[in-house]
Amino acid sequence: MPYICPICQTPLLQLLTAQSYECSNKHRFDIAKEGYVNLLPAQYKKSKEPGDSKEMMRARRNFLEAGFYQPLAQAITHVIDQHLAHIAKPHILDMGCGEGYYSRQIELLAQHDNLDLYGLDIAKNAILAAAKKQPAAHFIVASSERMPYSDAYFNLLLRVYAPSNNHEIKRLLKTKGYLLTVTPGPRHLWQLKEFIYQDAKEHDTQAPLPEGFANIASQRVRYTITPDQEQRMALLQMTPFAWRATEPATHAIQQAQDLEIETDFTLTLAVKN
Template sequence: MHLQCPRCRSPLHLHQASNGSYCDNKHHFDPEPEGYLDLIPGKKNPKDSDSRSLMRAKRNFLEQGHMQPLVEAMATLLAPLGERELVHLGCGEGYYCRALAERLPGWRFGGVDLAKNAIFAASKAQPDASFIIADPARAPLQSGKADLLLVNDLKVKTEQLCDWLAPGGYLLYLQPGPRHQWQLRVSLNPVSMEHPLSWPTLTGFSQIAQQRSQFSLNLDQSLRGFVLETSRLGWRADAEQRHLFTQQGPDELEQDLLLSLWQKPLIS
């Protein structure tokens, strides 16, 4: 991963003796024992990290394979590109980096996230990858150096993504489709209407491929509670709605994700 100093924006270099990073202005960043770099100087905001129980629940959910159809769809789109370095902006505890590494041998992986406990877990589980504590929307990536970025519905300006990517670099963009978590949506708002299918248009990029990944999760009471805790829809539910969904909600939950693969032109 080609990084820049969070203090002066100069390129960071590898310090062989410490395995840390430094810039020409003599700002130095030592790696944590687990191998990740903390590129947010100063104290952290506790709100940037999940509670230990919620992070454990997220990891258990993902490791049980509930999102495996999405991983397979991503790997199908990426495999024809050949061996590359993928950087996941908003990587959480690194599940998608680990899952894709199993399907894309020879690839290199890295991730950026604000949550220290998530990056700690990601780096511990995948020590051969590069994980960074930083704001994904303002990641300390050098301009024009990134090979491939994975972005899942992250609010990053298209111009910024294009700036980070090298000429000919790729962007895999993931966003919810019109049926995503439909049963939760109608449980909270019975008059919900399905929006038409709409694929993104990203200025400055050429579209290479697109794929719609649709599958269902089998829910029990525990998983319904987990969905409420982790879904943006669930965050808006009141106490009564949360109780009804957890206790008497649906047995299945649709997942509807739109994957689109883009390339930055070789010549701007």
């Protein structure tokens, strides 16, 4: 079984008589009509609506659906096809999946036609949107700090700009399982940064690997995009430097003519030893 109880950590079984999961201690979790399960008990919530807001989620969805990060989705899918081809039905988890864009793209683009896709995010509105759009995938509301899945269930974990917990990553992966991380490369969204910072600097923000993992491949994916005014504002909202942008900088970004923006992603593939 993929899921464990978020309260007592015993396996969750789907009840045949009801649309719910239950553990041996009778903790029960209903399956929403959209198909997702909320496995984030109220006592673990730090706020009423943790994670990205509905507005942020919508902005990200509109931007991603316009295809600007499709080459990234393609590169992610290619890694999956390359490394999981020999496994009949690999289990893949997108941690901090947001509204599920990458999960949908993987289903659409993968040559492997029997992938078992899972997604987790702390924002309920994002998971609801993800589940609606992709009934074949399994989405839950949960925190990456405590991921309510059985030990060694997954062949691959994907983390795209999302918080994570090394201990949980290690616990969830099978031996020889993969961790695929996407982080911004040095030139990522350079032209936006130039509006925001006096002295923009190139940063390589590679996430440190959990202990016991070995890096097996790194790849940079770079290209330029030309989003329109509204899409540029959505893109800005998706970035961590949005809150740094002053009102004049935001206005200048919106008003710029045909602004070409560099993207630069680093994909790091590591294996659990």
